[in-house]
Amino acid sequence: MPANSSLRDRFERGLAAPICLTWELTYACNLACTHCLSSSGRRDPMELTTDEAKALIDEIASMQIFYINIGGGEPMIRRDFFELIEHAVSRKVGVKFSTNGTRIDEEAAKRLATIDYLDIQISIDGVDAETSDRIRGAGSYDAARRAMDNLRAANFGQFKISVVMTRESVEQLDEFEALARHYGAELRLTRLRPSGRGVDVWEDLHPTLEQNRRLYRWLLDRPNVLTGDSFFHLSALGQSLEGLNLCGAGRVVCLIDPVGEVYACPFVIHDEFKAGNVREGGFGSVWTNSELFRSLREPGSAGACSSCGSYDACRGGCMAAKFFTGLELTDPDPECVFGHGETALKAKRLTLRPSSSPDHSRRIPVSISSR
């Protein structure tokens, strides 16, 4: 439902609780995707225990947060994965989780199919193994397809195929749509952000201006393709895309990381955007009282975009994309559809880019076996 402007103003001032709460369950991952937002790989010894995680779920339920987006790392690596999602669902907190699919064998698929209020997103980054594995590692595409086959065989129902839009994958839009149709799945496209390890690949992999324009028109024609409000910076091209079309960081979204740190959004795992820790007085007090979140809910300045007639459409774009490319938060989005971001970037060539604060990347390259 497109928000009217008065409602959007309300959202920018923050809500009683997030609409969209992402919770990375673990930093452990059996893949090593080049664009990983959370620089995952190794488990952190300080990750929330099962009891702490369940208490957090209870608090989420009491705050009437309708559903949580679970990610990682690879969330299914946690031994208590099923225990936690079943606990959430029993509290009427819906679960949407993102997975690389490697752990969805026949047995896991059958168990997942028995759980109500559960949505699954399986990630691939190309419509063929060659393209996808370049980002996600050898064998990852076939593993994801096996997971999809297993879910279909278990009658899970409609799952989601989740794709990050890179310079390569954006050329395969129609094929992704066909693949989703093949499985009776929903297609979900999200924006490549220069966050986590993505900072190293963003410059080479983010879509070109021309590709972004094509993507925008493709999405306009397909309101049923999910985007998680990812591409609101493209709404400056004209008609708004589906969604709230605003930066929800600290206002309607936030992220809880595996050790309980609360960040403004899933794309800014960095000290500068850390609001507090759920271990210190619970999540609710961080959401309500964090000084960072309060400041994000203040009316923002249009900054360098104030003279642009499209500011009301794109609101200056994505905070994380600006931050990790070394731009000021008052600068245009680095992928501004009018090229203002590229101009701003060129002017700051020598700026040191911030890197993700916690880095759990593994030190050795990994590949998964294709059983």
Added chain:
Amino acid sequence: MSVTNNDTFDVLAPWQLSTHVSLRDEAFGALAYHHDTRRLVFLKSRELVALVRELSAFESAHVALQSLVPVDQYDRYVAALKTLSSSEILSARE
């Protein structure tokens, strides 16, 4: 996805907040989330939220509106309830 009572809203019938829906109060009104359709709906006034919460206590939506809503706003609220029933936030009471 169920398509029952999507197209018609009988104001003389008994209605209720669907049992599949969670409602969360917000400064502007409330957020409603339908756990089956996964749809999020915004209720944009506190008066509308109060009406929705009270619907099940009345023998019909019409009687609820007569009791809770100023006469000159009757049509506006009927339209709002109709929208909510089309997105299955409201369900007909047996």
